[in-house]
Amino acid sequence: MIALVPKTCLQCPVRDTALCRVLGPQQLARLNRHSYRRWYPAGQLIAGVAASEDWCATVLSGVIKLSKLLSDGRQQIVALLFPGDFLGRPYRAEFPYTAETATEVQLCCYGRAYFEGFLQDQPELKQTFLEQTLDSVDAARDWLLLLGRKTARERVAALLLMILHRTERPCPECEQDRRRELTLPLNRTEMADYLGLRLETVSRQLKQLEVAGAIVRIDSRRIAVLDAEILRDVAGPGLSL
Amino acid sequence: MIALVPKTCLQCPVRDTALCRVLGPQQLARLNRHSYRRWYPAGQLIAGVAASEDWCATVLSGVIKLSKLLSDGRQQIVALLFPGDFLGRPYRAEFPYTAETATEVQLCCYGRAYFEGFLQDQPELKQTFLEQTLDSVDAARDWLLLLGRKTARERVAALLLMILHRTERPCPECEQDRRRELTLPLNRTEMADYLGLRLETVSRQLKQLEVAGAIVRIDSRRIAVLDAEILRDVAGPGLSL
DNA sequence: GCTCGCGCTTGACCTAGGTCAAGGCAGCCT
DNA sequence: AGGCTGCCTTGACCTAGGTCAAGCGCGAGC
Numbered sequence: 435m436i437a438l439v440p441k442t443c444l445q446c447p448v449r450d451t452a453l454c455r456v457l458g459p460q461q462l463a464r465l466n467r468h469s470y471r472r473w474y475p476a477g478q479l480i481a482g483v484a485a486s487e488d489w490c491a492t493v494l495s496g497v498i499k500l501s502k503l504l505s506d507g508r509q510q511i512v513a514l515l516f517p518g519d520f521l522g523r524p525y526r527a528e529f530p531y532t533a534e535t536a537t538e539v540q541l542c543c544y545g546r547a548y549f550e551g552f553l554q555d556q557p558e559l560k561q562t563f564l565e566q567t568l569d570s571v572d573a574a575r576d577w578l579l580l581l582g583r584k585t586a587r588e589r590v591a592a593l594l595l596m597i598l599h600r601t602e603r604p605c606p607e608c609e610q611d612r613r614r615e616l617t618l619p620l621n622r623t624e625m626a627d628y629l630g631l632r633l634e635t636v637s638r639q640l641k642q643l644e645v646a647g648a649i650v651r652i653d654s655r656r657i658a659v660l661d662a663e664i665l666r667d668v669a670g671p672g673l674s675l
Numbered sequence: 676m677i678a679l680v681p682k683t684c685l686q687c688p689v690r691d692t693a694l695c696r697v698l699g700p701q702q703l704a705r706l707n708r709h710s711y712r713r714w715y716p717a718g719q720l721i722a723g724v725a726a727s728e729d730w731c732a733t734v735l736s737g738v739i740k741l742s743k744l745l746s747d748g749r750q751q752i753v754a755l756l757f758p759g760d761f762l763g764r765p766y767r768a769e770f771p772y773t774a775e776t777a778t779e780v781q782l783c784c785y786g787r788a789y790f791e792g793f794l795q796d797q798p799e800l801k802q803t804f805l806e807q808t809l810d811s812v813d814a815a816r817d818w819l820l821l822l823g824r825k826t827a828r829e830r831v832a833a834l835l836l837m838i839l840h841r842t843e844r845p846c847p848e849c850e851q852d853r854r855r856e857l858t859l860p861l862n863r864t865e866m867a868d869y870l871g872l873r874l875e876t877v878s879r880q881l882k883q884l885e886v887a888g889a890i891v892r893i894d895s896r897r898i899a900v901l902d903a904e905i906l907r908d909v910a911g912p913g914l915s916l
Numbered sequence: 917g918c919t920c921g922c923g924c925t926t927g928a929c930c931t932a933g934g935t936c937a938a939g940g941c942a943g944c945c946t
Numbered sequence: 947a948g949g950c951t952g953c954c955t956t957g958a959c960c961t962a963g964g965t966c967a968a969g970c971g972c973g974a975g976c
Contacts, residue, residue: 502820504911510823512816525806530813554798560805565766567808572771574815575753579743581822582751582871586933622954630823632934637955653942654954670745827963863924873964878925895924 442466446542451518452492456562468548472541480521480533487529488546490522496539497619500531501627511628513574514619516600520566524550536619581630584670589629590639591669594649598659614659615652622654643668683707687783692759693733697803709789713782721762721774728770729787731763737780738860741772742868752869754815755860757841761807765791777860822871825911830870831880832910835890839900855900856893863895884909 443462449455454462472491474480480498481487498515512531515521523529524546544552553560580589598616618625622633629636640657643649648664649657659665684703690696695703713732715721721739722728739756753772756762764770765787785793794801821830839857859866863874870877881898884890889905890898900906 500816502816504820504824508824510820512819523809525809531816557795557798560801564801564805564808567805567812568764568766571808571811571815574812574819575741575743575772578753578815578818578822579745579751581819582868583745583749621952627823633954634935634956635933638933641955874924875926875965876963879963882925 448518456558469542469544474535474539476537478535481529489543490546491541491543493517493519494540497536499534499536509627586635586639591665618655689759697799710785715776715780717778719776722770727768730784731787732782732784734758734760735781738777740775740777750868827876827880832906859896
């Protein structure tokens with residue numbers, strides 16, 4: 435497991451999913467000159483709530499949790515960031531979430547001020563960033579439906595489908611519903627914090643999905659999806675995948 | 676109650692809160708030439724889920740519910756739009772929510788394609804739109820915490836505070852915690868659909884808040900806030916008001 | 917003025933999911 | 947090897963909020 439730190443953007447693992455995919459070679463080089471890599475182990479705090487954060491980043495590998503927490507310890511994960519996703523809050527000094535790594539993570543970071551200036555210079559990048567932000571609004575609202583109205587069973591099924599979707603890079607359509615394996619980037623507590631449940635409930639619902647023949651739990655972090663169709667039926671619509 | 680349809684943007688009721696506040700007189704006139712007003716009574720469908728919508732709008736008056744619903748009738752309101760807010764989904768033909776009026780509503784509408792083009796021509800407008808969209812992400816994520824982790828009591832208190840906040844136009848700071856009156860733009864069912872509860876629960880929690888001395892229910896739609904501080908204590912933090 | 921219907925409240929009861937507690941299992945350290 | 951620790955599962959029980967049902971009050975229509 436050697437951490438691959440790309441020297442040039444052309445070898446970047448998120449070359450064609452990250453924001454900067456729309457930049458030409460010139461601009462890419464320019465941005466790259468102002469970027470630096472960071473590496474974090476799993477379970478590490480990246481940025482605190484409302485901490486003054488003067489940088490932002492693209493996720494190169496790994497998964498990041500964005501969460502909010504209440505003074506009495508109740509916690510809600512409000513988003514997961516996968517490779518290619520953008521981390522940061524341009525135009526605001528305070529970062530309004532807690533960002534923690536769920537797995538080992540590599541970031542490609544830029545100064546916030548520099549990035550903001552760069553957005554001004556690059557209309558196409560700004561356009562892409564805007565469209566991605568609009569998509570984030572839609573994604574958050576999909577999750578509102580899940581938290582506000584779905585049962586525990588539906589939530590767990592939806593999470594598995596979401597992870598499957600965000601995790602499976604190659605060949606999106608082929609082998610559509612054949613057996614697929616996924617590695618959960620979250621432990622039970624984190625899954626619960628994302629789904630508005632308790633870890634015991636997540637555990638029980640995973641069992642139920644196994645009994646129903648939708649999945650097999652290989653080990654606590656690995657799941658084989660036997661029948662994505664069952665999962666989709668259970669999860670119901672929504673979550674514009 | 677005469678519907679005021681402003682002829683020029685200078686008399687617009689949302690002159691300094693809507694997106695177009697950043698436009699100069701020239702650009703404002705240009706946009707205005709391509710805009711038209713629409714009026715809807717309360718409880719009217721404006722745009723269906725995934726219906727092809729080729730327009731967008733600024734809310735001039737009234738309140739709009741954006742909601743998602745499941746095939747079995749479960750419904751979740753994912754946002755409320757108040758005067759000055761933007762309605763629409765640029766860069767996407769399908770509007771991913773159901774938009775319905777909660778009260779009587781006036782809109783200032785533009786063709787979607789025209790608006791998108793106008794955004795390209797007006798970097799400052801685009802910037803404002805981007806920042807507003809980033810705020811929408813934060814707002815939706817605040818609500819995720821509410822739906823995922825807060826109790827019924829906390830949710831109802833938070834809703835009242837939010838409505839108070841969005842509704843009280845003049846003099847934001849003066850008379851800070853004096854008695855304030857608010858008119859609910861939603862009925863009990865709608866409040867429940869926004870809070871991920873049932874209408875009976877909303878009703879009971881309002882009663883509890885009255886017993887606790889935080890509010891008085893004047894009639895079913897009007898509430899006097901006796902002590903916003905109690906309300907804030909009950910609601911807990913979050914909802915970056 | 918009467919009735920109808922809708923929105924709201926209230927009470928009685930029920931249940932999905934939370935809480936608490938007891939193991940189990942795998943990876944680490946000694 | 948043995949014990950520890952963290953994570954997960956499972957069972958037994960509890961409760962916040964959902965469900966069901968009755969009734970109220972008010973505005974609209976006749």
